[in-house]
Amino acid sequence: MTPELDALTFDADDPAALATFWAAFLGWDTTGDPDDPEAVVLLPDDDTGFRLRFQPADQPKSIPNQMHFDLTSTSLEDQKRTVARALALGARRLDIGQGPDAEHVVLGDPEGNEFDVIEPGNGFLADCGFIGALASDGTQEVGYFWSRALDWPLVWDQDQETAIRSPRGGPKITWGGPPIDPRPGKNRLHFDLVPPPGADQQAVVARLLSLGATRVDIGQGDVGWVVMADPDGNEFCVKPSRV
Numbered sequence: 001m002t003p004e005l006d007a008l009t010f011d012a013d014d015p016a017a018l019a020t021f022w023a024a025f026l027g028w029d030t031t032g033d034p035d036d037p038e039a040v041v042l043l044p045d046d047d048t049g050f051r052l053r054f055q056p057a058d059q060p061k062s063i064p065n066q067m068h069f070d071l072t073s074t075s076l077e078d079q080k081r082t083v084a085r086a087l088a089l090g091a092r093r094l095d096i097g098q099g100p101d102a103e104h105v106v107l108g109d110p111e112g113n114e115f116d117v118i119e120p121g122n123g124f125l126a127d128c129g130f131i132g133a134l135a136s137d138g139t140q141e142v143g144y145f146w147s148r149a150l151d152w153p154l155v156w157d158q159d160q161e162t163a164i165r166s167p168r169g170g171p172k173i174t175w176g177g178p179p180i181d182p183r184p185g186k187n188r189l190h191f192d193l194v195p196p197p198g199a200d201q202q203a204v205v206a207r208l209l210s211l212g213a214t215r216v217d218i219g220q221g222d223v224g225w226v227v228m229a230d231p232d233g234n235e236f237c238v239k240p241s242r243v
Contacts, residue, residue: 001203002151003193005050005166006239007041008067008134011057011188013111015040019054021110024089026130028052035224035239046129049170053192059185061112064096066181066234067189069115069171070104072125072132082117083107113188124156124172131171133163138175141212142232146173148211149193149230183233186218191236192225201226201241208238 012018019040023030026042033039033053042052073079083105087093090110098106103119118125118132125132143162147154152173156163160177195204205226209215216229226238 001195001199001207003149003195003204003208003238005150005191006194007051007053007192009053009055009190009192009237010113011186012054013057013060015054015056018109018111018113019052021090022052022054025086025091046131047168047170048129048131049166049168057188061188063184064181065113065189066138066183066187067134067136068113069131070125070133070135071115071117072122072128072130073118073120075120079105079117079119086117128171129169133172133174136173136175137181138177138232138234139180140175140177142230142234143175145212145231149208149213180232187234190234192239193236194239195241199241201238205238 010018015038019030019042022028023042028042028045031041031043033041036055039053039055044051071082073082086107091107094106094108094114096106096114098104105117106114107117108114140160140162143154143157143164146152147164150164152164152166154162155165155172156174161175163172163174165172193204195201205228208228212231213228216227216235218227218235220227224240227235228238229235
């Protein structure tokens, strides 16, 4: 009963506008969400393996996100072109303390969601596509949890830093280890999981509970999905079984 990573969902002040930015930047197509008429979904056209989903936020962004994209570059000129394209579409440069000697470029999308354009020659992302990694603030324990939960192998486990990657390729998901920044509220980005075809949603939930997840109430009310949290307290959703 191993779930699949279906989507990375962003809480957005303006889901349609934020989806428009990312669709233009990544070159992905958009579609609606049958479960939420206010949400917008982006469909990957590469090996990313999961969709991007934008849903209405219940509060504005106030702190750095727990997760962000690391985008790859093939050369310094390619890095400059990526940064210029993002800025032209409405991104902005961010100073998060990276310092003037940093080789990567830190940007924020139109709602301030951070992402990095990594310098060429980064060995850790050498065999990855444009979205090289989803870099996360998290413990070694939570890396182990997600490796077991998704049945993705660990591709890095050193000095309390962990990373996993789908056997089919695509971006790595990384956790940087301590220190972990405190979370004053719900994360603005979260995973949406779905049971494998023909599998039962509650059986997937039971398996995730056995691995260390918990059920959480974020005021979701009577909905068809189950809201859970990983061992670090990061929320994620288990959607209903596919028909």
